[in-house]
Amino acid sequence: MVVSLLGLPVQSFTANAFTTGATASNILALSIGREHTISRVQRARGAFDWSVSDNGFGGVEIEVFCAGAHSSVAKSASLVGIGRRNVFDIATTQDDQPCAFDLGVLEERLKANVGKKGSIVVSSFGEVNTGGFTPDTEIIRALCDKYDAWLHIDAGMSSSLVNPDL
Numbered sequence: 001m002v003v004s005l006l007g008l009p010v011q012s013f014t015a016n017a018f019t020t021g022a023t024a025s026n027i028l029a030l031s032i033g034r035e036h037t038i039s040r041v042q043r044a045r046g047a048f049d050w051s052v053s054d055n056g057f058g059g060v061e062i063e064v065f066c067a068g069a070h071s072s073v074a075k076s077a078s079l080v081g082i083g084r085r086n087v088f089d090i091a092t093t094q095d096d097q098p099c100a101f102d103l104g105v106l107e108e109r110l111k112a113n114v115g116k117k118g119s120i121v122v123s124s125f126g127e128v129n130t131g132g133f134t135p136d137t138e139i140i141r142a143l144c145d146k147y148d149a150w151l152h153i154d155a156g157m158s159s160s161l162v163n164p165d166l
């Protein structure tokens with residue numbers, strides 16, 4: 001119904017959720033990522049069908065990696081039990097690319113977490129204070145697949161530009 005009311009193409013919205021805003025989207029995304037990544041670590045430890053909703057974190061920490069992300073990402077991490085201190089900004093120092101990841105550091109951190117800690121990566125597509133866009137999304141997607149991390153694209157200001165296949 002929301003899709004029709006907004007005059008958007010219904011066929012393009014088959015499994016989507018509307019939230020009240022971009023902070024709410026980040027809270028939802030980190031909650032979903034939390035389920036995914038904790039269950040992967042628990043599986044590596046021999047616990048199958050682990051669910052955070054049923055069992056909690058089970059002693060597994062989560063790290064969130066971002067680059068020049070909006071402050072609501074850290075706020076969301078605090079709300080879903082990940083903790084602000086587990087949010088790491090690993091942006092490069094390029095002034096013209098405030099949301100670009102240092103891909104070498106990202107890979108090292110993701111690799112180090114496999115089977116030990118959960119990993120969530122947050123890319124930014126249009127951060128309101130800097131206008132930054134995270135480049136290299138396909139490389140980041142591949143790294144997340146390789147190291148069992150969850151990828152969230154915070155497109156609070158540009159959701160219509162995001163390719164749903166990523």
Ligand SMILES: Cc1ncc(COP(=O)(O)O)c(C=O)c1O
Pocket residue numbers: 021022023024026070072124125126127128129154155156157
């Ligand atoms: C990239 C990004 N994410 C999240 C937010 C938070 O948005 P809101 O204030 O609608 O919750 C903003 C704010 O503009 C933003 O630029």
